[in-house]
Amino acid sequence: MPQLRLALAQLNVTVGDLDGNTEKIVAWTRNAVDRGAQVVAFPELALTGYPVEDLALRGSFVDASQAKLAKLAGRLADEGMGEIVVVVGYLDRAVGTAMGVDRLGRPKGSPTNCAAVLHGGKIVTSAVKHHLPNYGVFDEFRHFVPGDSLQVVRIHGIDVAIAICEDLWQDGGPVAATRDAGAGLLLVVNSSPYEANKDDVRGELVSRRAREAGCPLAYVNLVGGQDELVFDGDSLVADAKGSVIARAPQFAEGAMVVDLELAAPSGTPSGTSADGIRIEHHVIHDEPLAPYEPIAAAQAPRLSDEAEMYHAIVTGLRDYVRKNGFKSVLLGLSGGIDSSLVAAIACDAIGAEHVHGVSNPSVYSSEHSKDDAADLAAHTGLNYRVVPIQPMVQPFLDTLGLTGLAEENLQARVRAVIWMGLSNADGHLVLACGNKSELAVGYSTIYGDAVGGYAPLKDVPKTAVWRLAKWRNEDAIAKGQTPPIPANAISKPPSAELRPGQVDTDSLPEYHLLDDMLDDYVEQDRGSAELVAAGFDPDLVSKVIQLVDHAEYKRRQYPPGPKITRKAFGRDRRLPITSAWREDARKATET
């Protein structure tokens, strides 16, 4: 059977950085050439970055993408890389078709999400994404018009069909047409965001679609953080029976090279698939390569659930800092578990020397909290400073006479003013340390602990915060390093310490119970009647749901943070602020 050496380059690109992304594509093409590959594939929209959002609707941006692609093709040939076949995602527009005409209800300028095939200094063809996701974090009906063809390219005597990301996830379309085309390989370019356990789903999907397509399937994915999305790489190859034969690591930029033996075509693919996909065939080389000795395929070891989640957060934070031009971060260290974990993550992401922790004790701060904050600083080596807040709190109290909740929030807001002042003075990015459980029920002070440019734990439930902290310490011990997080921060009862003796359970149920309920209500979109039927106390269901619904206005102004769960607040779950929908247990059990 004909052979092919394929490089899957999982890159960490930046939205809008056409020049920088081009440099990466050229460098990794050279890497693939050096390793003897005949084909190198880059992720979906690798040239522009992903997701481009409404940049797709700017004509000047689409023009720039088209121009850069043409330049890239020429440059590769000029630099002696004209022979390798390069498959690369970029932004284009529909022309000369019904979809290429502007009209109300269609994205302005008819942008298309494409994968170009480059060879010999030319653009051989371009595949257009057919299935556009418009759910969860995706809004692609807003940004793109769909393609209606399958591009098949004969490379060294093998017909390679090309599809783009969602084309793999939805039934029908390019995958089904690949079988009709009798292709020898289905190559799928992706920018598929991370969420917990998605790697398992992805592996099964690739296996199933390989069987459906009737040929091996190669899957290349983006790596890195972009706003609230993290991409985990995890590129992989399945054979025609669906067995995964090669898999790249998660969260690491690089190229995986795989040698494949593939079926030769029996004729020239043509026609139209059952669901109307037109098959278009292009020939680069009709003849197979002379037989050569294949290299062995690699399978990167899989990460544990905690390791995977921790790496996703580190990646998201590192790229948010770097891609936005920051050099350092600042966070408030309370001695509690959330800020301790964020500090450890920040040190892992950008190095302790670039992390600035500020302890802002109030008159209600406990001695153990102050000690725990200092211990954390000592364990990690971050820059540490103590600024007691009472001298700044007192003038507000004297002038305004605030008490109760207003006084509690005042302390949190004075801390925020300090952090933002230091940020303005020294250019640090401020990190907010709130977790998903707090965000869900509104257990935070708006313009207080909720300030910041990035919130690493925004989508991490409190029970997972504890799991991650324990995992990080155990991982350190296993590696012979100092565990960064003080044991006391993990074991003590959570408290905001904004009044004497306060603990979170004064206002909230125990976190294991709360997180179970939030999983049902937020992640699964279940109604209150279903929660009660599942055994939760009706009064508690009613209380928690009201807290979640009421906190929407706070969540709107919360900093961005990496998507970790199936349903992140904001991009994934978009609800009205003003809503009188009160799905409490009483109403739900009414007839």
Next chain:
Amino acid sequence: MPQLRLALAQLNVTVGDLDGNTEKIVAWTRNAVDRGAQVVAFPELALTGYPVEDLALRGSFVDASQAKLAKLAGRLADEGMGEIVVVVGYLDRAVGTAMGVDRLGRPKGSPTNCAAVLHGGKIVTSAVKHHLPNYGVFDEFRHFVPGDSLQVVRIHGIDVAIAICEDLWQDGGPVAATRDAGAGLLLVVNSSPYEANKDDVRGELVSRRAREAGCPLAYVNLVGGQDELVFDGDSLVADAKGSVIARAPQFAEGAMVVDLELAAPSGTPSGTSADGIRIEHHVIHDEPLAPYEPIAAAQAPRLSDEAEMYHAIVTGLRDYVRKNGFKSVLLGLSGGIDSSLVAAIACDAIGAEHVHGVSNPSVYSSEHSKDDAADLAAHTGLNYRVVPIQPMVQPFLDTLGLTGLAEENLQARVRAVIWMGLSNADGHLVLACGNKSELAVGYSTIYGDAVGGYAPLKDVPKTAVWRLAKWRNEDAIAKGQTPPIPANAISKPPSAELRPGQVDTDSLPEYHLLDDMLDDYVEQDRGSAELVAAGFDPDLVSKVIQLVDHAEYKRRQYPPGPKITRKAFGRDRRLPITSAWREDARKATET
């Protein structure tokens, strides 16, 4: 020709308030009965409120909408209103069709945006929205599956076809099918958000579609504020030639009653339109009414551009306060034009006795600013308080040693802490006073002047702020009232007064020039090359575009405010925070 008396009820409903919305629908049905109408039409999704956003994906919410609709039909009959035909928008789900099956890429539970026809205690039929908008502020592919039929109902011998909002805006579909069906009237239920000058576009659209449908067209629209959207009512009727024969006022809840003479059907509509819309026919009454004396149609006077915009902002603010359960608002009064206009708007929206203005002079505040703030308070009668900030600023300066921009921002943040403290203590909703031009270029202090629950001028360019202030004063003079806004606040050069002698033009171009550029770059999505070609200075184009692009992170955390222009930040214009796309003049003119 057969006659029909039609009531178009433009209601101000609240998202999620099924009970409250039902009471309004019953009350206005009674009003229509009392006025002798045979048909009353309510807006799109009147029962649930609009837009429901991801509430559409909650099964319990769809269940509740269905159950409420069935109860409403029964209740109307029970209360002696079974004879009037009621057309009302509600949320349903597709069942028994291909679209009614859950699968990836389709909204969970297959929700549908419907208009039910109620008569005699029963649901006669239900029209499903066919064209789903997924651009601008709309995300309806995320929330609904489309309908594929045109519902035609014979009422007193007249065939009435029903369509929903976007069905009118896009070509083909239900409007075209209405002509095929030979209907005597096309009734369109809408929740069409306000934007400046949209009433002109809407009038022309209704005229054109009436001619296309070949029959009169009746258009009923929502009224009121919902998060960042404002609905202006403006219900209207055009005859078969496209002449507008009746028009309701903007921003006023109520019902317009119109008598129409309509063509009798020549047969029973059936078949399928050219673009695949199935025509379904239902008979309530075959026989026309006995002839009666019609009442004259009314045409509400049109508002000036400034009056319309002002009313939109007042409506948005009033409903945000009321629907979120607030009783009062608080804002910082600087003596400048923005806070002065917001104060006037707030007094008009909820009454001066519920408006609390706080003057927070710093050491850099001018005497005229303090005087102007006090004058405004005296003119409007709002609650006024002066809290100098120096005693609270100084301890931060002493502790942290902040200077320059950090010191400037500190003042704004200390003010914010004061406002939020008073809000916590007394339950006021805090208003942010920034305008669209500031928001565009990031000329604000995050967690400082940008704090608040609602930002009335968020989508109002600075030049329009001046126009609105002048209009409000002139309107007061014309009515023999005291102009609320001090003349000096309108005429003086804008300044943030955060350092000695500071004026906005130290950092920004003159606002008339800035607003012209923002109109090109933001509203029209033009590229920098086009701005330069339009005659703007290339260096200034480069500077302004960089400011706009860089300010995205601040805009993400800005409070909601009413959509006024064609392209509001946030819902309408969704860009990455992290983006290296720098569309400056140099790059744009490169070959």
